[in-house]
Amino acid sequence: MINLTKQKEWSFILEQPANNGCSNYFLTLHLVSRVNKDLDLNLLKILVLLDKHRQLKPVAKAMGKSEASISKYLARLRLQLNDELFIRHPHHMEPTDYLKRQLPKIADALEKLETCLISGEFEPENYEKDITVCLPQTAQYSFGHLLAMDLMELFPKAHISVATITEYTVEEIILGKVDAQLHYFNDDLPKSVHQKFIGYAPAVVVVPEELGITTLEEAAQLPFIMLEIIGWKEKEQLAKRAMESHGMVINRIAALDNVSSVLKLIKQKSAATVLLEYQAPIEGYNFIRVPESYYPNGWPKIVVQMKQSHRHDAMHQLLTGVIAKYMCA
Numbered sequence: 001m002i003n004l005t006k007q008k009e010w011s012f013i014l015e016q017p018a019n020n021g022c023s024n025y026f027l028t029l030h031l032v033s034r035v036n037k038d039l040d041l042n043l044l045k046i047l048v049l050l051d052k053h054r055q056l057k058p059v060a061k062a063m064g065k066s067e068a069s070i071s072k073y074l075a076r077l078r079l080q081l082n083d084e085l086f087i088r089h090p091h092h093m094e095p096t097d098y099l100k101r102q103l104p105k106i107a108d109a110l111e112k113l114e115t116c117l118i119s120g121e122f123e124p125e126n127y128e129k130d131i132t133v134c135l136p137q138t139a140q141y142s143f144g145h146l147l148a149m150d151l152m153e154l155f156p157k158a159h160i161s162v163a164t165i166t167e168y169t170v171e172e173i174i175l176g177k178v179d180a181q182l183h184y185f186n187d188d189l190p191k192s193v194h195q196k197f198i199g200y201a202p203a204v205v206v207v208p209e210e211l212g213i214t215t216l217e218e219a220a221q222l223p224f225i226m227l228e229i230i231g232w233k234e235k236e237q238l239a240k241r242a243m244e245s246h247g248m249v250i251n252r253i254a255a256l257d258n259v260s261s262v263l264k265l266i267k268q269k270s271a272a273t274v275l276l277e278y279q280a281p282i283e284g285y286n287f288i289r290v291p292e293s294y295y296p297n298g299w300p301k302i303v304v305q306m307k308q309s310h311r312h313d314a315m316h317q318l319l320t321g322v323i324a325k326y327m328c329a
Contacts, residue, residue, distance in 0.1 A: 043076065043077050045110060046059060046073055046077070047106060048106060051095050051103055054093050055092060055093065074086065083098045083099065084096050085098075122314035122318075124154050125155070125156055127155050127158050128157045129158060129159075130159045131159070131179055131319070132177065132178045132179050133151070133160075133161070133162050133178075133319065134165045134166075134169045134178050134181035134182070135147070135163075135164060135181070135182050136182065137164050137165075137257075137258070139182055140162070142279040142326075144162050146326070147322065147323065148162045150322050151319075151322060154322065155315075165183065170189060170190075173193055173305060174190070174192050176307060179319060180304050180319050180320065180323065181304070182305075182323055183302070184201065184300050184303070185303045186305075191308065193305050193307065193308060194305070194308045194311040195303040195304075196303055196305075196306070196320050197301055197302075198303060198304055199301075199302045199324065199327030200298070200299040200301060200302060200327075201276050201277070201278070201327075202277040202290065202299050203276060203299075204274070204275055204276065204288055204289050204290065205243075205272050205287075205290065206273050206274070206285050206287055207219050207222065207266070207286050208267050208270065209285055211286075213288070214286060214288065215288065216243065216248065216288055216290065219272050219288055220243060220248035220250060222272040223253040223269065223271045224240075224250050224251060224252045224253065224271060224274070225252075225255070225262055225265050225266050225269065225272075226255045226262075227256065227262050227273060227275065228255040228256065228257050238300065239290050242290055242295050243290060245294065259275075263282065263285065267284070275287075278327060304319070306319075306320075
């Protein structure tokens with residue numbers, strides 16, 4: 001039996017039997033103190049779905065209810081939260097400013113709850129299937145071996161593969177051949193691929209330590225040797241444009257497709273390159289962060305991509321958590 005009980009400051013605590021591994025699991029929904037009774041989890045799910053679809057019909061279909069029932073539930077929520085929640089327009093519904101502020105917290109809490117319930121009986125130490133994770137070459141160079149060790153410890157009976165991303169990795173995710181890949185958020189991916197946000201990717205300019213350079217302005221005076229690999233060139237260009245927008249002229253003299261080769265060459269040529277902050281530290285090199293303020297839309301988002309049908313799977317949730325610890329939150 002699951003109950004949502006009101007606590008001080010109108011957070012809610014999920015009460016479950018201790019033997020399912022999720023006792024005392026807090027759902028910090030931060031709903032306003034005007035709530036006058038306990039909330040039904042299904043009603044909260046309606047808010048998330050209605051924000052996604054902006055119409056009653058697809059929400060009713062997803063919930064297995066009639067449109068009239070969804071309207072009735074929405075009316076109940078409006079009374080409980082003392083807010084209109086959604087404003088009707090001729091062809092769609094739009095969330096109120098209040099609901100826009102609450103929705104990310106509600107969606108996150110519901111996802112964590114669902115994960116908690118699914119993973120309660122899962123025993124990673126007895127998982128015996130193959131696990132394949134794909135990383136960009138930059139991440140493979142920096143922590144691929146550490147990630148493999150983590151996964152071998154967490155899933156001792158599984159066969160672990162940590163591979164480098166290729167142009168076919170997304171297709172292999174959809175086919176179930178790859179369990180997860182670390183990448184940038186990509187609006188162009190099909191809906192069959194779920195993208196779980198785990199952090200940001202601050203770009204850094206990397207220079208040989210012996211040059212004694214510590215500022216972007218100084219580093220921008222050097223020739224640049226760029227890393228040119230799948231999924232990276234666009235973001236490297238983004239960092240380059242960000243610096244150029246602040247008056248720095250980047251002289252790109254060469255490009256290589258291997259991290260080790262780039263690092264060796266910038267040593268030999270007293271040059272610089274652009275990498276990501278999660279790669280620090282590398283002995284013999286200085287890392288100089290490109291400030292977030294240089295980017296019109298902020299630092300690029302990093303996600304774990306997986307098959308949509310696996311997003312609530314216990315193994316994939318654990319996999320995401322292990323990968324996420326290497327990112328800048």
